[in-house]
Amino acid sequence: MLLAVLAGVFSAVAAHADRQRILVIHSYDPGLPWVAQCNRGIDGVLAELVELERVYLDTKRIHRSEFQARADKAMQFYERFKPDLVMVGDDDALRLLGPRIAATGKPLVYFGINNNPREYFSRMPDNVTGVLERVPVFAWIRHLKRIVPGAENALVLLDGSATAEAVISVAFGDRMELSVDGVRVEYKVAADWAQWQRVILSPHGFDFITMPLYHDLKDDAGVHVPVEEVVRWTTENSSVPVFAYQDYAVGDNGVVGAFVIFGETHAQLAALMARDILEGKNPRLPTAYMDQDGMFFFNESRLTRFGLTLPEDIRRKAVFR
Structure with a gap:
């Protein structure tokens, strides 16, 4: 019985170790309802499939002079966690971290982006795609x-x-x-x-x-x-x-x-794109627009x-x- 239990434990550890990793970087704090909605949408698609970690930049509440230091800490976490794919939520996260993460070659999927994503890159990378948020x-x-x-x-x-x-x-x-x-x-x-x-x-x-x-x-x-x-x-x-x-x-x-516009549905679309990329499908998927829904x-x-x-x-x- 002991051997069976140990075998089960080691199997669970091995399965966990084999799971791919996704890092979700939010612009805002976890208490913001939009962020909570987005997290539910992401979890509904990915929580059982991958190992998820989250970083919150909290840019709504801190002073702009602190943005860069907060982004640097997020990159330090990125380097320790070594994700297979990164999701970034809302414009501040994409602006502050998008170019740095894209330069590593890892796939990056954005969501909640109100601006044209090209505004945040000198040249739009091939490993970046996502879902635009269009406030109606x-x-x-x-x-x-x-x-x-x-x-x-x-x-x-x-x-x-x-x-x-x-x-x-x-x-x-x-x-x-x-x-x-x-x-x-x-x-x-x-x-x-x-x-x-x-x-x-x-x-x-x-x-x-x-x-x-x-x-x-x-x-x-x-x-x-x-x-x-x-x-x-x-x-x-x-x-x-x-x-x-x-x-x-x-x-x-x-x-x-x-x-x-519901954050949960919005983030689900981005999570589905992330799932497809990890399954080996083309990361240069068409961007989904949420204009009038x-x-x-x-x-x-x-x-x-x-x-x-x-x-x-x-x-x-x-x-x-």
Whole structure:
């Protein structure tokens, strides 16, 4: 019996040793709901197949002056772990580490990338592929035109993160404003929490506000403002309805509604690409785009506060929180 037990132990160790390794490098912290969703998507595909390790750069909460040191530590972990493939989540991780990892020759699969990935490489490497995240900025505004009666002017409000810069570049290009189905859409970037508050409190002439990114706001002392506090304060102090692009922002203490791209589904696609690569398939797979695929979330009390009635086709598809 003892020999049988020992044989089983050694077999399990040998099987574990034979498993291929994937290192997942996230731009943000594990407590961010988007990151948790992505981890679930990756685990659902890969957890039983490979040995997974994760590194979190935490770039939403630390100062930009610390980014490089955090990236250097991630590379040190990479060198110790010796993965067979690396996955990088969101723009900061790809920008800070993509070229260094690609230069090692290991396959690299990205996800959650808002910018054009080519912006992060002098020449796009053959061992890099992945899934782009496209925040449905204008698709949501087209829906909101039907939800907010008589809407003519909309504000897209963002934090000052690199991800926000990428969203602006993709959505607006070099324009400060444009028209979407007859709605004039302008964007503003808040460099910090105080500026964000001033934008919300000042008379602005907008009929509604959407906030794609608000995760990288710091107070006057340089302390990161929790996402929950940003959402609660913004919705309580705005004189016009506020909408987001994340389901966790919707609720009695949150925004009126959201048009959501799910991190879990998004990361599943990247994980499937990683699995195929490890199985010997061509790593130069077509990039998958997530442009307009989304789901509606609303809060009834917030709709009532602003006297909003959902069109029946949207109400039928919506989740209420």
